[in-house]
Amino acid sequence: MGSDSTAESIKRRAFLKGTVATAGVAGVAGCSSQGGNGSGGDGNGSNGNGSGGGSGRTDMVMTTSTETTAAYAMSQGISAVVNENSDAVRVDARPSEGTNANIGRLDREEVQIAYIQNWAAAKINAGEKPFDQLTFTPNQVFHLYDLGWFLATPNGGWETASDIESGSRVSPTPRGSGTAEMLETALSYATEDYERVSIDYGGQGSAMSEGRLDVGAATLVNFSVEPGWLQEMKGTVDLRMLGWSDDVVSKMQEEPGLLLTEVETGDLENYAYTPEPAMMPSLAYNFIVRNDFSYDAVYDLLATMYENREGLSEYHGLLGNLADGEFWLKNAYDDIPFHPAAADFYEEQGLWSDEFTRGEE
Secondary structure (H helix, E strand, O other): OOOOOOOOOOOOOOOOEEOOOOOOOOOOOOOOEOOOOOOOOOHHHOOOOOOOOOOOOEEEEEEOOOOOOHHHHHHHHHHHHHHHHOOOEEEEEEOOOOHHHHHHHHHOOOOOEEEEEHHHHHHHHHOOOOOOOOOOOEEEEEEEEEEEEEEEEOOOOOOEHHHOOOOEEEOOOOOOEOOHHHHHHHHHOOOOOEEEOOOOHHHHHHHHHOOOOOEEEEEEEOOOEOOHHHHHHHHHOOOEEEEOOHHHHHHHOOOOOOEEEEEOOOOOOOOOEOOOOEEEEEEEEEEEEEOOOOHHHHHHHHHHHHHOHHHHHHOOHHHHHHHOHHHHHOOOOOOOOEOHHHHHHHHHOOOOOOOOOEOOO
C-alpha cells in the first residue's frame, strides 16, 4: 500500500500537490471519536519519565486511535520493530479514543508518546479549550501520515460545496470525531443552510442510496490511498467529489490551523465527477511527547526506528513512507518545538532545517 505521492511539505494554509493512486485500507486513523479529556486508562502505572521495569529498558506507552484504525495497526508495527531491536526502550502500543484523548493522557502522565493532528496543535498554541490548562509543553518527535478530506455526494450536477441546497442532509464525519470540527469549519465558508446529520463512515453509501444522506465525508490517506469504506461508497452510488469555489478557498486560507492540500485527481477511478485538481482540508498527524520526557528514550526510539526504516513496511504498508528520511519531518507544526533529542538526531542525519524550533532542555 505504498504511495507514489509527490506531495511536498508546506506550511499551514499553503498548498501541497500530490499524485493520487488507489488502494484499500480497512481502517483510517484519526477518524474516530475523541473526548476532550480522554478516558483514564490505567496507563500501566507509567509516568511522564517512562520509568522502566526489571529489564532496565524505558517503557513508552504509545497511543494513536481506536483498534480498528490504520494508525493503531501502524503503532503496533512500530512497537514490534523497536522492541525487537532496542535494549534501551520498550514501546507498548495501545488504542485510544483519538487526538484529544491522547493530549489528556499525556497531561496526566499516563502515556509517554502519542499522536495529534494540526487542528489540535493550533488549539494548543492558541490556549483554547480543552487545552488551556496543560501542565506541559508538547514537543514533536516524528510525522506519521496525512489525511486529505473531501465532501462527496450522489446528487447529479453538484460540483462544489456551494451547490449544497437548503435542507440538504450533510454528515461532515460522525459527530464527536476529531475531524468533524475541522470539516464543519471549512463547510461554514460555503454554506450553513443544511441539516447536520451523523452517519458512520461505512454507512454513508447505503444512506445515500436510500435517500437519507445528500453529502458525506471521505478521505485519502497520504493523499493517495482510499479506505475500503470509500470504495464501497463508489460501488453503491454514482459518487461525485465536491470541490470548493475560489472565494471559499481564499477564506479557508485565513483560518488558523486549517491545512489545505491541492491533489491531482486524474488517476482516480469510478467517480461520477472530480474537480481537477481538488483542494482538500487536511490533517497532519505527528507524534509528540512531553517536554520533560527522557532525552535518551526519545533518541533511542528514533535511532532504532531509523536504522530499521527499510523494514517498517513489512509490518504495515503505510509505514513504508518512513523509508524516506525527509518524511519524518513532513508537515511539522508551526510554533510547537521538537524535543531536544529529536532535534539532535535529525541534525545528525542531515535532515534538520532552520525553520524548525528546538525545545528547551
